[in-house]
Amino acid sequence: MNNDSAKKIAVLIDAENASYKVLGAVMAELSKHGHIVVKKAYGDWSSKHLINWKQPLNDLAINPVQQFSYTQGKNSSDAALIIDAMDLLYSNQYDAFALITSDSDFTKLASRLKESQIYVFGVGEKKTPKAFRSACDDFILTELLNVEEEEEPPKKTAKKTAKKTAAKTNRQQTLKQNTKLVNTLRNAVEETADDDGWARASTCGSLIKRQHSDFDPREFGYKTFPLLFEGIGLFDIERRKSGNGNALFVKDKKK
Template sequence: MRPSASEPVPSVALYWDFENLHASLCEARQEGAYSKQDNRFRVQEPLIDIQAVVDLAASFGPIAINRAYCNWQYFSRYRDALLQSGVELIQMFPPGGSAKNGADIKLCLDAVEDMGRFAHIGTLIIVSGDSDFMPLSQKVKAAGRTLMGVGTRQNTNRHWAKSCHEFRYYDNLVQDPDVPGTPPAQSLQSDAAKDIFRRATRLLAANQGDAWVSQSALWQMIKRLDSTFDPKEHGFANFMAMLQDFESLVEVRQDASELMVRLR
């Protein structure tokens, strides 16, 4: 439910496990390109599209916290992009040459503290594919806040992705929308989309006792069934485009305030 005009829009807190995302992009280019110790401890080539992630966060509300955790001595080439996006940099010093920098622990502690201090934060976005953040998801849900994760498809732990209210693959955020997939791949993707669409519609109709369900409620049900679901992965620009393509599957009617859908 969206807040009324008189109600303040809940804020967004964006937390970056920066090295995790950067390392994932390095490894996607070439296996072992980052994990070797001699590669980690050198100045890194900028690979992350920071603005794409910030734009995603801004679409959920005003960004109140935009904080990135990393050993910044090796990531100086990101300087301009980070400054332009207003990212607060948290310096992490690893305790040893081969040790983790502890960014995930510090990030979790800060996120829990921020939820306690700032009631206006409605959505927390964690940029990482690391399963270490699963306990944080339980805390966020218990606090009644919304949790979104962002990570690369190849290196995101599936249990972490499923533990979020919603998960977006970084790959899709920076993908060129004008480049279509191959027809066979799109056909298989469309079948998968139809399957979850049917399940969500049937469940929602059964819960409501009415075959007609609202478009917004249907979308929320789909995301509860699969937090990683994204219409773009199935060949559609957005949820409305997917709905229009399923005209053989559903009937659609316009009510006074919302689009209503039912299975044929």
Template sequence: MCAADARVAVLADCDNTSPDILEYALRVVAQFGRVVVRRGYGNHATLANRWQEALVRLAFTPCLQYQYAAGKNTADIALALDALEAMFDARAETFCLVTSDSDFAYLCRKLRERGATVLIVGESKTPDALRNASDQFFEWVPPEPASDAEEGHKAKPDAPKPPVKRRPKMLISAVALLAADTPEGKVGLGALGQYLKRTDPGFSPKTYGHGSLSEMVSTYPDLLMGHENGGHWVSVRAKPEVPRTQ
């Protein structure tokens, strides 16, 4: 099964991290396949407050776990059992755990022993025991808080305007991410478009004022497009840095 067809399960430990991490986790796992399982685990206090909006908006199934005794984290046990069940039922072969809790290190090792690919999306506080138990660790860095001037600007609704040609930084990040592990440092235009659609189902070049993805890519001064295999395959790569003269 190719990476594009791989089934991915994203399981979030809501008691251990911030809901802001979810969108980053979905962007990361989009390169590994199609997300078929989205679940968030936590107690009533967690899921009823700050996590509720994020789980609903990003189509995650909330898995509420009551704490039957003080100090007992039943949500962790439920997450681990659901991960193993999804693996044995062949619902997923790639697992992304959104957590910084080293208690999941053993679960990671068991999943990998059975042939599953395990990804961890966590914060800088994630211990090495958990990082090293996964196939790949992705560190999420919380965004800096917006200034008062930016907040005031956002509060004022803008009048509808025709879309202008824009170059979002996320496209450069996507090229860098997808091309990082390739020998030539290139990614196919089709694969790039598929990845962007996975990270944002509503993605369209027209939203940014462009008629097509190729037209959009061509406006980036830091990216290069090339036609290969007789023009049947279009590649995208970062423009090489020009060495500085002494």
């Protein structure tokens, strides 16, 4: 599925393994990828542990689905979410599902949805097991949703400019020492480059997301893949006219 196309998204939230505090940011993030049609949150709402969910659910028009815990220690909400997911899948009305959870128990569900050629977003915390992350097409870390790229202050001062430049240099050096990151970026450029060694940064980003669903440039301080390629300082940069704007092309300086 084309990542840039508008999707009809069904959002299913495991309230017992998610935080109500990030719901607004999660919905805003998912809205960038398409139209959210279904929003459901599953949990035992009689539990004191979910008492703070009421207001965010109302504010965001999320439908709470009550599921009593019939046996202590067993999560009945998981089963309810999975059953609803399969019903929604068989309705053939949705292009993508977003599973909001940090629970690896939904790994099989994510895999099953992908088998039906449904695009799967996973949204969870850093503690989310690798199995569930890998089962999704795109895994979004909630810790990164509120991270904003540094913006230039309205009025520059020599001191502030020097401080920002130093911070940028330090960040660049730190990224260059991250062998896994450097290899990931360079491999993506090599795989998608033309005969002259130039590759479109956004295309490289799409390849990286297919290979590593939980890779997010915001984890390294940049909002987008083009900004990350530009900021790490390992690639020659070229901006080319594309449609009504410009596209960033990169070439490995080692080539």
